[in-house]
Structure formats: C-alpha cells, structure tokens
Amino acid sequence: MIRLRLVPRAQPSRAMLFVAPLLAIALTLLVGLLVFAWLGQNPLRAFRVFFVDPVSDMSGVSELFLKASPLCLIALGLAIGFRASIWNIGAEGQMYMGGIFATGLAIAFHDRGGAWLLPAMILAGAIGGMLWASITAALRAHFHANEILVSLMLTYVADYVVKYLVFGPWQDPQANNFPITVQFSDNALFPLLAQWGWEAFEGTRLNASVLITLAAIPLAWIFMERSFLGFQLLVSGLAPAAARYAGFAEKRMVWLALLVSGGAAGLAGVSEVAGPIGQLNDRWQPLYGFTAIIVAALGRLNAIGIALASLLMALLYLGGEAVQITLQLPKALSQVFQGLLLMFLLGCDVLVNYRIGRVPAAAL
Amino acid sequence: MKLWKSTIAAAALAAGLGIASAPGDAADPLKMAWVYVGPPGDGGWTYAHDQGRKAVEQKLGGKVQTSFVENVPEGADAERVIRDLAAKGNRAIFTTSFGYMEQTLKVAKTFPKVEFYHATGFKSAPNVTIYNSRMYEPAYLAGIIAGHVSKKGVLGFVASFPIPEVVRNIDAFTMGARSVNPKITTKVVWVSTWFDPSKERQAAETLIGQGADVLLQNTDSSAVLQTAQDKGVMAFGWDSDMTAYAPKAHLASCIEIWGGYYTKVAEAMLAGKPLKSTVWGGIKDGMNDLVSVNASVPDAAKKMVAAKKADIVAGKWAVFQGPIVGQDGKVIVPEGKSLSDQEIDSIKWYVEGVEGQLPK
Structure with missing residues (x-):
C-alpha cells in the first residue's frame, strides 16, 4: 500500500498564489456544469441562466454592484486585520451596530432632518461599528482574550440589541406591533444614482452608498501595500517576534485592525438600512459579515482581489435566484457553488504550499 | 426526497412549456409566481402555500403557469426577486410572508399592470391586495x-x-x-x-x-x-x-388552506377582473x-x-x-x-x- 503525505514546499511559487483562486473558480465552474447536467438541464443553457443572464442588462449589473458593495467594504476592513493575524469574526455584529447608530439618528430627526442627516448617519454608523469592535480590541489587547470568540459572541449580542430596539423603543407606533421602525424619510436615505441624473442607472435601485465602497478600494490598497502602518501590520502578522524586536507596538496593531474592520462593517450597515431596506427590522440578518470572510480569503487579502471576489460572490447569489425563477432549479445552488469555490480554493492553497510525497518505507 | 422530485418535475415542466414566451399573448398561459420565506419542504407555512400553488395548477391546468422562489430573505434581496418575477412576465405575484411588505409595495409602484398579493401584511395599494387566514x-x-x-x-x-x-x-x-x-x-x-x-x-x-x-x-x-x-x-x-x-x-x-383562494385569484385574472379586496378568511371560507x-x-x-x-x-x-x-x-x-x-x-x-x- 502506498502511503501519501504532504511535504511542505521550501519556496511556494508566488505566481501560483495568484493562479490558485483562478484555478478554483475554473474548477467550480466545471463541476457546476456537471451539477446542471445531473439536474437534467442542458448544462450550457443553465450555465448561461446562472452566470450570464443576471448581468445581461443594466438593472442586473446594478443589482450585482448593490449586492457586492457591502461584501467588498467589510472584506476590505477584515483583510487589514487578517494580514496582522487578528481574526475579527464578528463583522456581522459590527455591521448591526452601524445600522443601529444610523437608525437612531434617522428616527430622532425623522421629520426634521436636512441634507446633513445622511452624512451624520454615515459617520454615526462608522462610529457604531468601531465602538462594537473596540470591546473586542480592549479585551484582546489588555486581557489577551481570544478575539475570534469575543467578536463572534458579540454578534449575537448585537442581534439582540437590534431585536430589543425594534420590539421596544424604536418600534413604529403605526406598525401594529410588528417589529419594524418607521420607513426612513428621504433625507435619511442614500439617493439613487438615477436621481442624480446618471441615466444609465434609470429604473435601478443602485444608490450612492456604492461610492463609499468605490472610494474604499484604492484607499485600502494604498494603506495595505504602500503605507508604513500597513507594513507594520503585515510584519506583526507574519513574524510577531520580529515585529516586537523592531519595536512595533502589538496593542496598537490590535486596536488599529479592529477599529478599521469595525468601522468598515459599520459603514456597510448604514448602506443597508439607509439603502435598499430603508428601516431597521428584526429580520435584517444578511450575514454579509460572515460571507465577507470568504470574500477576503478568495481575494487574497488584496484590495483589488477582494473587489473582484465580492463581485463573484454577489453573482453566485443572483445566479441562484435566476435559475430558480427561470428554470425552477433549487435556489440552494448558490450555496453549492459557494461551498465548491471555497473547497477548491482551500485545496489549491494546500497544494501551493505543500507537495504530495510518499511516506518513505523506513517510516512505516 | 419528495420535494426533490417535485422540483425536478417542475423544472422539466417549465422547460417543456417554453419559458421565453412573451407575456400578454392571448394564447399564453397566465403566469403566476410565489415568493416563499422558507423551503416548500418545511412541512408547515411554506408547504401550505406550495400546496395552494399546486392546487391552482391542478384546477386550471394549461391556462396558468406557476413558479416559485424559495428561501427568499426578508431584506434587500426580496425586492430584487419580486422585481425579477414581475419583469419576467408574471401577472400575479404572491409574497407569502410579512417581511415582504415594503418590498412588495415598492415593486408594485413600478409595475402597475401586475397584481401583487401580500400575505399577512397591513399596507395595501391599488395593485397590492392583502390576504390572511383567521387561524x-x-x-x-x-x-x-x-x-x-x-x-x-x-x-x-x-x-x-x-x-x-x-x-x-x-x-x-x-x-x-x-x-x-x-x-x-x-x-x-x-x-x-x-x-x-x-x-x-x-x-x-x-x-x-x-x-x-x-x-x-x-x-x-x-x-x-x-x-x-x-x-x-x-x-x-x-x-x-x-x-x-x-x-x-x-x-x-x-x-391553512390557500388553494381555494389562489384558484379564485387566478380565475378572476383569467376573466380579466382581478380580485382587489382584502381577504381575511376563516373556516367558513374554506x-x-x-x-x-x-x-x-x-x-x-x-x-x-x-x-x-x-x-x-x-x-x-x-x-x-x-x-x-x-x-x-x-x-x-x-x-x-x-x-x-x-x-x-x-x-x-x-x-x-x-x-x-x-x-x-
């Protein structure tokens, strides 16, 4: 019997590190064809319905951007922490807090707000996300608590805060006891791009919140690739001992990573409640904070990669809906594809870093 | 596995009927779509609505063509699904959970010729009718x-x-x-x-x-x-x-028995007089x-x-x-x-x- 083992490669190919995600995507699509065939569909037709039709017109492209935008924003923030090996798993909760802070303002100034209201909500949302992340930061930096557990648990706490508010003090009195707030007034909503006279987006619900994401991509790239602080984060992630020797303050890195990722998640929260939803309610659990972890991994913790990965992830959601609407195939195909993608990516990564070798006979 | 089989059967049926036909053609079947909050296999709420949908298919056969989208979250995604269904030529769309209320109203505004039916809500519009059951x-x-x-x-x-x-x-x-x-x-x-x-x-x-x-x-x-x-x-x-x-x-x-109501809605639409009044039915109404x-x-x-x-x-x-x-x-x-x-x-x-x- 031949026994196999994984042997670490001395020098993993740098090129393969970037080819791996593309390979994973290609493998996913290939298996996708088999899945469609197995479901009794013409694979090419189903493939077109899943991957092409959803973005074949402007309204589809707008929906793609709308779905990808919060994923991208959160993933950018997470990537900055992940590079420093600071694992913020609680972006979902930080996003809720962003939504809560923004909603607080939207309700307080429901009929009285001016043009300043939305910018104030954006700011409040970022602060909300940062405050929530700072609990994790403080516990990790000063008490060496595990940030993975703390941030994850705080997500559930944040969920209960949302529920408390919409069932209690922030409930719309006209809502028949349903757990929803009032619909935000126009001053508290992101304007649609179509309202700004961008005719290409006429009839779509793409709103100005995507501009935040568009601005965040180059900023994150510069921060991660070109700034000294970004370099410090990277070093403290790759070689903590070296970072300490060089005098990089570990506590500062923890705070920085969590504040940035919390702030980004908070902004994503604002873009949801003040965007397509237009209120806070108990059903708002888009799980973007968790999906963004996959996006960050798929995008190689690189700003451009993350932007592309978020578009792909969004397409997987849209495609699942499309095959159900058009072909009545199960919508769970979205998850099947997401799962395949992640599995192939992890598999490729293993093979980039290790090679398969035989266990020497002497060792048996 | 019943769900699986019926899904495949529905898919085969849909493929056989030819999806791409243009709406509004007199010979075409009336297209109706359902938006589900869960899977039809939940054995409860969504299952009951899906039974209703199937009852319409059974009663009206070739005159209607039904479809559904399952597991639609009650957030930003719902609006896109409802809009897509309307854009794809469905003339009546049933949104079967409370959390689709605002989304249904928003889409209804841009599709005045499509009739929307929202279960369990409390806001209606000229082309949004609400229905519920006196459980x-x-x-x-x-x-x-x-x-x-x-x-x-x-x-x-x-x-x-x-x-x-x-x-x-x-x-x-x-x-x-x-x-x-x-x-x-x-x-x-x-x-x-x-x-x-x-x-x-x-x-x-x-x-x-x-x-x-x-x-x-x-x-x-x-x-x-x-x-x-x-x-x-x-x-x-x-x-x-x-x-x-x-x-x-x-x-x-x-x-819950939705089949009777859904069939009535379909028949009224086929007759060119869509039902518009709020329905809150009980045992008496079946x-x-x-x-x-x-x-x-x-x-x-x-x-x-x-x-x-x-x-x-x-x-x-x-x-x-x-x-x-x-x-x-x-x-x-x-x-x-x-x-x-x-x-x-x-x-x-x-x-x-x-x-x-x-x-x-």
Whole structure:
C-alpha cells in the first residue's frame, strides 16, 4: 500500500498564489456544469441562466454592484486585520451596530432632518461599528482574550440589541406591533444614482452608498501595500517576534485592525438600512459579515482581489435566484457553488504550499 | 426526497412549456409566481402555500403557469426577486410572508399592470391586495380538545413574535380550553423566530418541564409536535397536517388552506377582473380548518368541536365575542358585544388563564 503525505514546499511559487483562486473558480465552474447536467438541464443553457443572464442588462449589473458593495467594504476592513493575524469574526455584529447608530439618528430627526442627516448617519454608523469592535480590541489587547470568540459572541449580542430596539423603543407606533421602525424619510436615505441624473442607472435601485465602497478600494490598497502602518501590520502578522524586536507596538496593531474592520462593517450597515431596506427590522440578518470572510480569503487579502471576489460572490447569489425563477432549479445552488469555490480554493492553497510525497518505507 | 422530485418535475415542466414566451399573448398561459420565506419542504407555512400553488395548477391546468422562489430573505434581496418575477412576465405575484411588505409595495409602484398579493401584511395599494387566514378559529377548536385531554390543567404554547396575530391565537387557544375546564392555564415561551427547529424544541422541552401536557405552537416547523411525542405528552400540528411527523402525540392539526383562494385569484385574472379586496378568511371560507383529529380524543370533545365549527360557519358565534375576561380578571369584551376585525387585528392583551406578561 502506498502511503501519501504532504511535504511542505521550501519556496511556494508566488505566481501560483495568484493562479490558485483562478484555478478554483475554473474548477467550480466545471463541476457546476456537471451539477446542471445531473439536474437534467442542458448544462450550457443553465450555465448561461446562472452566470450570464443576471448581468445581461443594466438593472442586473446594478443589482450585482448593490449586492457586492457591502461584501467588498467589510472584506476590505477584515483583510487589514487578517494580514496582522487578528481574526475579527464578528463583522456581522459590527455591521448591526452601524445600522443601529444610523437608525437612531434617522428616527430622532425623522421629520426634521436636512441634507446633513445622511452624512451624520454615515459617520454615526462608522462610529457604531468601531465602538462594537473596540470591546473586542480592549479585551484582546489588555486581557489577551481570544478575539475570534469575543467578536463572534458579540454578534449575537448585537442581534439582540437590534431585536430589543425594534420590539421596544424604536418600534413604529403605526406598525401594529410588528417589529419594524418607521420607513426612513428621504433625507435619511442614500439617493439613487438615477436621481442624480446618471441615466444609465434609470429604473435601478443602485444608490450612492456604492461610492463609499468605490472610494474604499484604492484607499485600502494604498494603506495595505504602500503605507508604513500597513507594513507594520503585515510584519506583526507574519513574524510577531520580529515585529516586537523592531519595536512595533502589538496593542496598537490590535486596536488599529479592529477599529478599521469595525468601522468598515459599520459603514456597510448604514448602506443597508439607509439603502435598499430603508428601516431597521428584526429580520435584517444578511450575514454579509460572515460571507465577507470568504470574500477576503478568495481575494487574497488584496484590495483589488477582494473587489473582484465580492463581485463573484454577489453573482453566485443572483445566479441562484435566476435559475430558480427561470428554470425552477433549487435556489440552494448558490450555496453549492459557494461551498465548491471555497473547497477548491482551500485545496489549491494546500497544494501551493505543500507537495504530495510518499511516506518513505523506513517510516512505516 | 419528495420535494426533490417535485422540483425536478417542475423544472422539466417549465422547460417543456417554453419559458421565453412573451407575456400578454392571448394564447399564453397566465403566469403566476410565489415568493416563499422558507423551503416548500418545511412541512408547515411554506408547504401550505406550495400546496395552494399546486392546487391552482391542478384546477386550471394549461391556462396558468406557476413558479416559485424559495428561501427568499426578508431584506434587500426580496425586492430584487419580486422585481425579477414581475419583469419576467408574471401577472400575479404572491409574497407569502410579512417581511415582504415594503418590498412588495415598492415593486408594485413600478409595475402597475401586475397584481401583487401580500400575505399577512397591513399596507395595501391599488395593485397590492392583502390576504390572511383567521387561524384563531382552528386554534380555539384545538383549545377545546386540549381542555378535554389535559390531565394537569396546564397547556404550553410555543410562540414566535408578540404581534397581534400570534397573541390572539394564544388567547383563542386558551379560551377554547377554558370553555371546557375553567381552571386551565396556558404557559407561553417566546422563541423570536418563525422557523428554527432546535429553538422550538428547546421551548417545548421547557414547557413540558414546567408541567404542560398539551402543546400548541405558532411557529412553522414540526419540532414541537415531535418533542411532545418524545416526551410522552400531546400536541397539535400547525399550518399543515402534521400527523405523519408524530402520529401518537398528534391530537389534530390547525391547517391553512390557500388553494381555494389562489384558484379564485387566478380565475378572476383569467376573466380579466382581478380580485382587489382584502381577504381575511376563516373556516367558513374554506381557508383554514382543524383536521385529522386523533382517534384517542374523547367523543365529547369531538362533538363540542363539531358544534362550535357549525356555529362559526353559520355565523352564529365568533371566537372574539363577549364575555371575554382579561388576564387581570377585568372584562374586556362584555356579553353581547364582539370585536371588529380591526380590533381583532390589533389585540395586545392576554385573556384570563394565560400566564406571564406579554413582551413589550
């Protein structure tokens, strides 16, 4: 019997590190064809319905951007922490807090707000996300608590805060006891791009919140690739001992990573409640904070990669809906594809870093 | 695996019919679509709606073509799904959960020629019609059975959210039981979800631990019923006939019947006169019922259920007619008066016999 083992490669190919995600995507699509065939569909037709039709017109492209935008924003923030090996798993909760802070303002100034209201909500949302992340930061930096557990648990706490508010003090009195707030007034909503006279987006619900994401991509790239602080984060992630020797303050890195990722998640929260939803309610659990972890991994913790990965992830959601609407195939195909993608990516990564070798006979 | 087969069958059917046909052509079937909050295989809420959809297909065959989208989250995604369905030529779209209310209204504005039907909401528009089922009627009948069967005089209710719809079902269940045994009490556990079998199970276990020996739930899965069977107490099915999930513990099922209504909507559309009035149907309208009563239920209970059902159908008696006494012992609805639909739709109080406080 031949026994196999994984042997670490001395020098993993740098090129393969970037080819791996593309390979994973290609493998996913290939298996996708088999899945469609197995479901009794013409694979090419189903493939077109899943991957092409959803973005074949402007309204589809707008929906793609709308779905990808919060994923991208959160993933950018997470990537900055992940590079420093600071694992913020609680972006979902930080996003809720962003939504809560923004909603607080939207309700307080429901009929009285001016043009300043939305910018104030954006700011409040970022602060909300940062405050929530700072609990994790403080516990990790000063008490060496595990940030993975703390941030994850705080997500559930944040969920209960949302529920408390919409069932209690922030409930719309006209809502028949349903757990929803009032619909935000126009001053508290992101304007649609179509309202700004961008005719290409006429009839779509793409709103100005995507501009935040568009601005965040180059900023994150510069921060991660070109700034000294970004370099410090990277070093403290790759070689903590070296970072300490060089005098990089570990506590500062923890705070920085969590504040940035919390702030980004908070902004994503604002873009949801003040965007397509237009209120806070108990059903708002888009799980973007968790999906963004996959996006960050798929995008190689690189700003451009993350932007592309978020578009792909969004397409997987849209495609699942499309095959159900058009072909009545199960919508769970979205998850099947997401799962395949992640599995192939992890598999490729293993093979980039290790090679398969035989266990020497002497060792048996 | 039934769901799987039917999904594939539906897909094959859809492919065979040719999806890409242009809407509005006289020879084309009327396209109708359903938006589901869960999977049709949930055995409860969504399953009942899907049965309704299938009933339309069966009754009207080639004249209509139905489709559905399952597991649609009640957030930003719902609007896109509803819009896509409208853009793809569906003439009637049923959004079957409360959380689709605002999204349905938004899409309806941009598709004035499409008729939208929203289940359980409270906001309508010229082309958005709301419909719901008076589930408190079968809940009352279930209460009668519970009153006969309970030995300890303690009932348990697994509740989702403290909205009027759920509160009045707790009230109706309790009033039904107390019409048999005036000393009976109901304990309530809130799970803050419509569909989460593990939470529903935990809640059921808590209630059984507190002495409840007959359970009812206003959640969508069969977990409460199955837990009851495991623990040797009795329970009811909700939304759909759940006999098969736990034949021993199953006393009866309070079911929603949407097929009749959906067929009516389809026929009216085919006739060119879409239904526009709010529908809030009960046993009389064939929109819900108490079915599959267990053989072990005493005859006295069966007779009493049959009598009350006949009174409801004949319009002689209503669940929310006086005298109704509140939790604090004060009369809420005096003898000879009954609540209007609007009042029933905003009930925020417990009747006498329900324990605990209503979450605010």
